[in-house]
Amino acid sequence: MNFRLSAAALLIALTGIACSTKKESGGDFPPSDFMISPASVNLSYGQEATLTTVYDGNPGIMLWMTSPEDQNIIQIIDQQNLGGGQFTATIKAIGENGQAVVHATPLSDPSKRSTSCHITVSTIPVRTLELGISQVGLEIEGTQKTYQVQPVITPGNATNKTLEYASADPSVATVSRDGLISAVNNGETTVTVSTTDGSGLERTIIVKVVDKVEKLLAFGILTEGDKNILPDMQVADILSCQLFWFPPNVTEKNYTVTITPSDLATVIEQNEDGFLLRALKAGSGTVKLKAATGYTTSDYTLNIQAGSPKLEWDWNGLEEYITQSINPKLLLSYDESPRPTLKATVFNSSDTRIAWSTRTEDLLSGNGAGQYWPKQNSYADGGNIRAALASDPDVLIEYGVICFMKPEKVHCDQPDNLTLGASPIKLTFTMSSSQAEKTREIRQRVRFTLSNSIAPYVSMVREVDDSSPFIQDKYILSRKQAPDSPVSGTITVWALGYSSVSKTLHVSVQ
Numbered sequence: 001m002n003f004r005l006s007a008a009a010l011l012i013a014l015t016g017i018a019c020s021t022k023k024e025s026g027g028d029f030p031p032s033d034f035m036i037s038p039a040s041v042n043l044s045y046g047q048e049a050t051l052t053t054v055y056d057g058n059p060g061i062m063l064w065m066t067s068p069e070d071q072n073i074i075q076i077i078d079q080q081n082l083g084g085g086q087f088t089a090t091i092k093a094i095g096e097n098g099q100a101v102v103h104a105t106p107l108s109d110p111s112k113r114s115t116s117c118h119i120t121v122s123t124i125p126v127r128t129l130e131l132g133i134s135q136v137g138l139e140i141e142g143t144q145k146t147y148q149v150q151p152v153i154t155p156g157n158a159t160n161k162t163l164e165y166a167s168a169d170p171s172v173a174t175v176s177r178d179g180l181i182s183a184v185n186n187g188e189t190t191v192t193v194s195t196t197d198g199s200g201l202e203r204t205i206i207v208k209v210v211d212k213v214e215k216l217l218a219f220g221i222l223t224e225g226d227k228n229i230l231p232d233m234q235v236a237d238i239l240s241c242q243l244f245w246f247p248p249n250v251t252e253k254n255y256t257v258t259i260t261p262s263d264l265a266t267v268i269e270q271n272e273d274g275f276l277l278r279a280l281k282a283g284s285g286t287v288k289l290k291a292a293t294g295y296t297t298s299d300y301t302l303n304i305q306a307g308s309p310k311l312e313w314d315w316n317g318l319e320e321y322i323t324q325s326i327n328p329k330l331l332l333s334y335d336e337s338p339r340p341t342l343k344a345t346v347f348n349s350s351d352t353r354i355a356w357s358t359r360t361e362d363l364l365s366g367n368g369a370g371q372y373w374p375k376q377n378s379y380a381d382g383g384n385i386r387a388a389l390a391s392d393p394d395v396l397i398e399y400g401v402i403c404f405m406k407p408e409k410v411h412c413d414q415p416d417n418l419t420l421g422a423s424p425i426k427l428t429f430t431m432s433s434s435q436a437e438k439t440r441e442i443r444q445r446v447r448f449t450l451s452n453s454i455a456p457y458v459s460m461v462r463e464v465d466d467s468s469p470f471i472q473d474k475y476i477l478s479r480k481q482a483p484d485s486p487v488s489g490t491i492t493v494w495a496l497g498y499s500s501v502s503k504t505l506h507v508s509v510q
Contacts, residue, residue: 033112036104040118043093044159045125046198048077051089051117053104061107064089068382070100074119093121123159125199128152134273135206137247138173138183142212144247149179149205151193160197167191173207183209208246218246219255220289220297221274228300230287233265233279234307236347242274243289254292260285264304282306309349309389311397318342320445320496329400330385332364333407333443334377336497342370344387344397353390360384363403374403379441404443407431407495410503420458421510424478427460429503431495439472445496446473454489457481457509479509486510 034055041049055062064079073095080088091102098121104114130152138144153161165175169189175181181191186209194202222242223229233239245253253272259265264285269276277287286299315322321340323329332340346352358364358372360383366372372385383401388394413428431442450458463474477491487509494502 034104034114036102036114036117038117039115040120041091042120042122043074043091044123044198045093045095045121046200048090048092049119051091051102053087053114055085055087055104055106055112055114062087062089063105063107064102065105066100066102070098070102072381073098073100073121074102076102091119093119095121097122097124123197124155124157126153126158126161126195126197126201127199128154129163129193129195129201129203131193131203131205133205133248134242135208135244135246135248136181137250138181138207138209140183140186140209140211145183147181147207149175149181149191149193151179151203153195158197160195162196164194164196165191166194167207172209181205181207186210206244206248208248210247218244219291219295220244221287221300223300228298230277230300230302233277233302233304234348235279235282235304236307236310236312236345237279237304238268239277239279240274241277241287243272245272250293256290258288258290259302260288265302277302279304307348309392309395310347311344311354311387311389311395312347313387313397313399314343314345316343320447323402329381329402330383331402331404331443331445332372332374332383333404333497334374335406336373337499338497339371339373342372342385342387342399344370346389349389349391349395351389351391355388355390355393357386357388358384359386359398360401364401372401376403377405377435379403379405379436379438402443405433405436405441407442407498407501408433410446410493410495410501412493412503412505414505416504417506417508418477419508419510420477420479422479422482424476427475427477427505429473429475429493431501443496444472446493447496448475448491448493450491451489453487454491454507454509457483457487458489458491458507460491477507483509 034053036051036053043049062079062081064076066074066076075092075094076089077092078090082088087104100119102117102119106112132150136147138147151163165177165179167173167175167189172185172187172189173181173183175191188206188208191205191207192202222244231239257267257275263280264283265277265279267275268278282304284303287302288299289297318340321331323331344354356366356368356370358366363375363380363383364372365375380403383403384398385401386396386398388396409432411430411432414425418425429446430439431444433442436442448460450460457480459478459480461476463476489507491505491507492502
């Protein structure tokens with residue numbers, strides 16, 4: 001009889017037992033009593049593998065476990081009792097470029113332990129896929145008979161950047177394997193662009209084909225059906241309004257948004273593909289758009305309800321303390337100064353007082369005013385910070401925390417003396433400590449200043465699409481303009497939160 005462990009039981013097993021698992025030196029677990037097969041597995045991002053073990057006993061349930069650190073690399077998604085002492089577990093690669101270890105323990109005798117299976121995840125997945133447009137207009141008789149899709153994939157060093165293209169109606173428009181869309185007949189279809197690396201990302205382009213495009217024929221917000229009614233919102237909600245332009249290849253796509261009454265909602269972000277609308281207060285009103293060409297839409301009805309109290313994190317000014325990953329976390333370092341102050345915004349409540357707390361008091365100390373810091377100079381992934389409404393503790397939000405060690409030195413992959421000309425220079429910074437065993441145990445974030453002599457001529461921009469943004473900090477140093485004669489100066493780089501841990505680069509701008 002097959003036995004399938006419930007999701008709840010698995011969660012208890014992983015949180016209650018796996019978190020106490022300790023690896024010995026050499027990366028393996030303590031001495032084993034039975035075997036796992038295979039002993040090692042190589043996976044790509046998104047791939048799965050099945051592990052098997054045979055135990056001469058009656059454990060009832062076999063607990064498959066990995067360390068909390070390794071749970072960022074792999075996930076145990078299923079486990080079964082096949083009978084006859086045979087047990088299986090299915091693992092899935094959810095991280096990138098890392099290694100993890102899995103072992104099994106019988107529930108009936110936790111002192112027994114299997115050998116370890118070593119899993120290597122060696123690929124870098126596609127994180128984002130953007131096409132730049134959401135619609136395109138093609139002509140049968142005009143000059144715009146084809147359109148070449150220009151996808152942008154990040155990170156740039158993703159292992160598999162192959163894409164698949166498909167047209168929902170090839171009788172209207174076809175698409176080649178390289179992304180060239182060609183008009184066939186009048187009508188409308190959708191072209192889908194999909195990743196093939198297992199990340200599951202896809203984007204669509206609406207293709208409209210006409211005999212000949214002469215002017216802007218239509219413009220507005222995409223809504224369900226033919227009704228000009230926006231989805232109902234609650235105060236503090238954010239609504240993504242996607243626009244359609246016909247033909248989509250018009251060169252002028254500037255527009256204005258008018259909200260009536262003006263204090264009902266506000267636009268917080270806007271581009272040619274659409275805008276984000278945040279609800280400010282309860283009530284009803286309208287939204288109207290006007291294109292730069294003069295084309296004006298009819299009114300879109302907007303209804304906003306008061307809603308229940310809620311909290312939202314406010315990360316403005318704290319971007320450097322957040323991981324750029326699938327599951328973002330707050331990065332805190334031991335004895336840093338100044339300490340970052342967390343902020344949360346209260347909506348739909350007259351009581352704006354916030355009660356701060358943590359479920360990991362063994363890792364973090366706090367001052368009750370949004371500041372938390374690691375208690376010890378050691379690395380730990382598993383901290384937690386909560387913000388709750390003081391008058392209603394059930395209204396709360398929480399955020400994961402990674403505690404890092406204090407850095408002692410800043411390193412750069414370039415020499416201390418640089419000559420900057422027309423070609424940009426890539427700079428990679430890392431931090432180290434004599435007490436840290438691995439680079440990842442120290443928060444890899446830097447800040448910098450340019451000396452006045454070179455500031456007018458130099459630009460230093462962080463690479464935000466770095467595949468490992470919290471393992472190393474990368475910047476592009478480039479020349480904004482050439483000086484009349486060579487100019488020399490310095491770039492001072494220091495570890496975020498530690499002004500005394502710094503490094504100076506000497507730059508000659510040619």
